[in-house]
Amino acid sequence: MITPAHVITGLLIVLGLGAVYALVVLTHPVVRCLGCKGQKMRRQPGRKPVKCKACKATGLMVLPGAGPVHRFYWSVFGDRFHDKRKADLAAQCAARKKQGAPRWNA
Ligand SMILES: [Zn+2]
Numbered sequence: 001m002i003t004p005a006h007v008i009t010g011l012l013i014v015l016g017l018g019a020v021y022a023l024v025v026l027t028h029p030v031v032r033c034l035g036c037k038g039q040k041m042r043r044q045p046g047r048k049p050v051k052c053k054a055c056k057a058t059g060l061m062v063l064p065g066a067g068p069v070h071r072f073y074w075s076v077f078g079d080r081f082h083d084k085r086k087a088d089l090a091a092q093c094a095a096r097k098k099q100g101a102p103r104w105n106a
Contacts, residue, residue: 022069029066048054 032038035054044048051057 021065025063025069026073027065028063029070030060030062033061035061 015099033040033055036042036052036059038059040052040055040057040059041049042052051093055061
């Protein structure tokens, strides 16, 4: 017998697994090809090895969902490192201007 508690528990488990997968995809979007295990060639017994079609013989594959996860991450968090660097440089310029120091490009 399925109760609402079971449904909610199942939903929470699915959401948790999705969050874990999103973190994995965010940190490791590219992995070894699952078709050829990074060998770039598919080997079958009794046959000549052929180039892997799954990865186009690169040996690497992008995990499903990596694109949307990264787009979401960059749209939410943006490029914080460069934004901070720009703000620091602007603050330095303002401080130099205040001191009356000559500008480099003047
Ligand atoms: Zn492959």
